[in-house]
Amino acid sequence: MNISRSTLVLSFIAWLPLMAAAASPPATQEFSLDNGLKVVVREDHRSPIVTAQLWIKVGSSYEPPGQSGLSHALEHMVYKGSSKACAGEFAAILEKLGASENALTGTDYTTFYQTLPSSRTGVAFEILADLMSTAELDAQDFALELKVIQEERRMRVDDEIAASAHERLNSIAYPASGNRTPTFGWMHDLQRMNAVQLQQWYQAWYSPDNATLVVVGDVAPERIKALAQQYFGHLQRRVTPVALAPLELASAGERSLTLHEPVASPRLIMSFNAPSLATALDRRTAHALRLLNMLLAGSSSARIKQQLQLGEAIFTEAHSEYDAFNRGDSLLTITTQLNPDKLNDPDEALARLWQVIESLKSKAPEPAELERAKNLLIANTVYAQDDLERQAYNLGLLETIDLDWRLVDQDTDELNKVTPLDIQQVAKTYLTRERLSTAKILPEKNNG
Incomplete structure (x- = not known):
């Protein structure tokens, strides 16, 4: 999924109070657990709500030729069962709490988030920690989910002229880097993807020292630090592959x-x-x-x-x-x-x-x-x-x-x-x- 950035047209008079609002950023703190997980906490006490987002440093630009779409496929699969829940159980718990949840895969990231009453922040942390550490990634489940992923690609790219054109243009606009790799993956790669590849991708990148937990809302930083230690502190740090920034040719030619x-x-x-x-x-x-x-x-x-x-x-x-x-x-x-x-x-x-x-x-x-x-x-x-x-x-x-x-x-x-x-x-x-x-x-x- 992609995040669109909307624009707002304002007159100069309407703009004046916005300058004052931008001058005082909300109170924000950061800290890291011993296992390398970075936590950024921004206080916003205007309503008793919190959003917790877990960002993993992996996306389509990380994927080698022949394995496009792995990051997006993995985003789907971590919800299909873990050490604490079967498929759909976490979603049912969050629904009862009146929470919203989503996940996004981009060129440079995979992120999972829940927005819920701040009094239930621990629930979000427990779910996110479990998803990033004990996803089962069953081969039979993956075979079924892969059909869903392929259909999603057909609907959102192959059958959409604009999306397909931009995808193909990216393939020549980025001649020297992985930025050309489509987030959904090329269909021929999806057709030969398997659960072993998925498990290897999960083990390579879903490590606490390759992630950032961002918490924004009606929270106290010390309380967040205690909860992060409780739910994420036991996760083991792993050595992740080296991922250099995708750089392009200065003058690739027209x-x-x-x-x-x-x-x-x-x-x-x-x-x-x-x-x-x-x-x-x-x-x-x-x-x-x-x-x-x-x-x-x-x-x-x-x-x-x-x-x-x-x-x-x-x-x-x-x-x-x-x-x-x-x-x-x-x-x-x-x-x-x-x-x-x-x-x-x-x-x-x-x-x-x-x-x-x-x-x-x-x-x-x-x-x-x-x-x-x-x-x-x-x-x-x-x-x-x-x-x-x-x-x-x-x-x-x-x-x-x-x-x-x-x-x-x-x-x-x-x-x-x-x-x-x-x-x-x-x-x-x-x-x-x-x-x-x-x-x-x-x-x-x-x-x-």
């Missing part, structure tokens, strides 16, 4: 692919190789890329949307995304759908997009335009403080990609340091043909 699909009008995707917050030599570069993304097509006021979608109407859809929060390098991606009444040639659309990109290279954005983009990103940070699960997600993600959770509380200041000239510089450096991969999705031809 790459492209063309797909023929049952679409009403052509679609065009552009992806540029770029560093992340973890791999940039200067973190200001990553923050400038985040804002560049907003200026291109990351909001309703962005240039591509205003000029080419709403203005000239050559696109019916246009948006961009850049994920700064990877343990390895990242992509800045622009996705568009052509308006066949105005333009039906993806090559011409590509040329028009280049014109917008070149305008940011030739002239730095006006301060007011950049300020709007900053307000949008900072608003997301501020509003995340009203959601326990988002707070925990942001803290856990940073720790899992080997960055300090304190960067969450520094985000506003770091974004505010970015200047118009910084935007112009990252556009010149990273929005180049040598870093570009494109995917053209054309209406399939009727051969009948």
